[in-house]
Amino acid sequence: MTHIHTEEHFSGSEIVRDIVIGMSDGLTVPFALAAGLTGASQGNSVIVTAGLAEIVAGSIAMGLGGYLAGKTEIEHYVSELKREYLEVEMYPEKEKQEVREVFEEYGLSKESTEAIVNELSLDKDKWVKFMMRYELGLDQPNINRAHHSALAIGLSYVVGGIVPLSPYFSFFTDNPNDGFAYSCYVTAICLFAFGFFKTKIIGQPPLMGAFKTLFIGAIAAGSAYIIARLISG
Amino acid sequence: MTHIHTEEHFSGSEIVRDIVIGMSDGLTVPFALAAGLTGASQGNSVIVTAGLAEIVAGSIAMGLGGYLAGKTEIEHYVSELKREYLEVEMYPEKEKQEVREVFEEYGLSKESTEAIVNELSLDKDKWVKFMMRYELGLDQPNINRAHHSALAIGLSYVVGGIVPLSPYFSFFTDNPNDGFAYSCYVTAICLFAFGFFKTKIIGQPPLMGAFKTLFIGAIAAGSAYIIARLISG
DSSP, X not given: OHHHHHHHXXXXXXXXXHXXXXXXXXXXXXXXXXXXXXXXXXXXXXXXXXXXXXXXXHHHHHHHHHHHHHHHHHHHHHHHHHHHHHHHHHOHHHHHHHHHHHHHTTTOOHHHHHHHHHHHTTOHHHHHHHIIIIISOOOOOOXXXXXXXXXXXXXXXXXXXXXXXXXXXXXXXXXXXXXXHHHHHHHHXXXXXXXXXXXXXXXXXXXXXXXXXXXXXXXXXXXXXXXXHHHHO | OHHHHHHXXXXXXXXXXXXXXXXXXXXXXXXXXXXXXXXXXXXXXXXXXXXXXXXXXXXXXXXXXXXXXXXXXXXXXXXXXXXXXXXXXXXXXXXXXXXXXXHHTTTOOHHHHHHHHHHHXXXXXXXXXXXXXXXXXXOOOOHHHHHHHHHXXXXXXXXXXXXXHGGGSTTXXXXXXXXXXXXXHHHHHHHHHHHHHHHHHTTSXXXXXXXXXXXXXXXXXXXXXXXXXXXXX
């Protein structure tokens, strides 16, 4: 029961982490793009069009990219697994030597190491599982997890991106500078809040994380603003 | 000597991987944004301004974000290391039980497991190192590596982003549709080539990877184009 509970807890916080990653990236780049276009004296309709095009492109690149990367990871794992089974079958002595090397690092005695090697080699499945995990550092990827992760990141990017863009929508204001001011305001609050939760999740000081996330957004938006202003100057 | 050679080889391919990641993202999003703005019948100067603002914002978000994430990872490792030393000191029996659990998974006998536990607990440094690696799955992060990685990804994003944007530059053409046509052409070639190398590096069928990368770029750009066209009516 404890084990099941831990797994559930972990998977829940992973989804939260994906949402936070997608959302804080979504907050940063569209915010900075809109700021840049305000700096280049573009009207609100251009800012909104460019912003939405960026959100669509960015979320697809992140989401679909993540989905296909997840599938590639599975294929990689399966091909390595096949190779490891083959090696255990064909070159058992070489593979035993690799197990020895894993344990030599931790200063185990020759006797204990030999005992481990011999016991491990009795069960090919467990032996291969051990090699995958401790020699190659590969964990069995969870394909559903990869898909959910891609979806969560992509959708959160859209939701995050709408926040800095919404103040430029025509039913709020027609003035890009007003849109920019409100965009700074709501985005700063959201970046701070997401930075806070993002760092809290990994068990780091959350206030420091909140300032870091806000700082990245400010640097990105400030630089985009200056560059766009210089070009259109 | 073999060991040193392997490390060098690994670090070299990691930098290549970072460059390829940054560049294929840089190719995709600015390409799709420019396509979207062409769909919204914007002039070349707006497309170039928005594109450059996006490249600046995206590379900073990726680069600076990666840099700070690397620093956070170090802090996380150091705090876990401290906690593990404390636990080994204060609750050695609990930590010994955790070592047992690691090996029980692989069906080792009680005797071998006890021998490992007893030998490991003789040297606190190696014991903690073992717990970090096999219980928590944490490798000592390389801070220089994280910084180089952030820099490589950020700069490659800039280089990659310039490719799809350059056909819209005023010394090439003033016509957005011409810019778009050339942009599709050069970006498709680059996405295909980078997809090819990206998949070759991880040892997967490279032609399949080339088509996948091209596919993501096409979907992202096509969607951005349609959305922007719908908004601009």
